[in-house]
Amino acid sequence: MPTATAPAPRRRTPYENWRPPVIGVSLLVPVGADSITVIDLRGMLMLPVGCVHDGQTPKEAGYRTLADPGGHLRILRRVTIDCVQTRRRKVITHVFAAAPMTREAVTGLVYRDPRATVRVMPTLQFLDRAWPSGRGRLVVSLQALATGETARIDDGIVRPASAPALSA
Template sequence: MQRVAPYENWRPPVIGVCLLVPVGADCIAVADLRGMLMLPVGGVYDGQTPEAAARGVLSGPPSGLRVLRRVAVDWVQTRRRKVITHVLASAPMTREAVGQLIYRDPRADLRILPTVHVLNDQSAPGRLRILVALQALAIGEIAFIEEGMVRPSAPSDLVPGWR
């Protein structure tokens, strides 16, 4: 009989942000990394808030990106660490304003695409994250996604001080 060692979270969590940038009534800004479409993403580093990290993902005009609020928190447990992604929404932008933004990864182009087109190009977890974030933005709430399931609230062990 094979015994399985208990799981142990021996590495600190990986914490990141992704931006939901609405453009008009039916489009969003996405990063196109050699044909792979994704919401613009970045890391959250020690001592940094998700809001501060979000401002570093896209740069450009002097007024900068106006981040409205956190709309979703998505987390998954990998074999040795938790991966937490904060989804933050910006104020709605015009095509011209998005055209002035620069994504932090020079290999990717920032594009404006219809939301339906972006959703069709996503994996199931990516599609869920975008749909839940859009719904949370519309109703003024924060959504919580754990291991691909939408939850009514964040678990107490998510990350101390995550709010």
């Protein structure tokens, strides 16, 4: 007599990297010793950000994020790589530091979105108003800029960029 067997339980597999990662770039442009360049998009404050398109390096994308007719913007180096695994794809943000600029030079910068305005804001004031994830990225980037290191943030865990990534 045949016996009935229960069907095998279904396993739920996590949705990891089934779509290509989203790669973006963010610019940290210091103004003097205590201010940074921010973007004001209808009341939402953020660092200048942009996308990295196919065939483009993150540094090239950084130059496309802020147009500088005066030629004052000089991107120096990458200070932070922020990697977040969302449910269906990985989001990678490269933070580049630019050479310090004057307030007058910042007024000549043009952001890629015409609805936004480029502003200079005290760093501490911006940190008070930033989202927690953006605040953490900015603090890590400022520390990396000050120490000359490159930091890596993997799902909220900060480590030197030379440290091996954790495998899941």
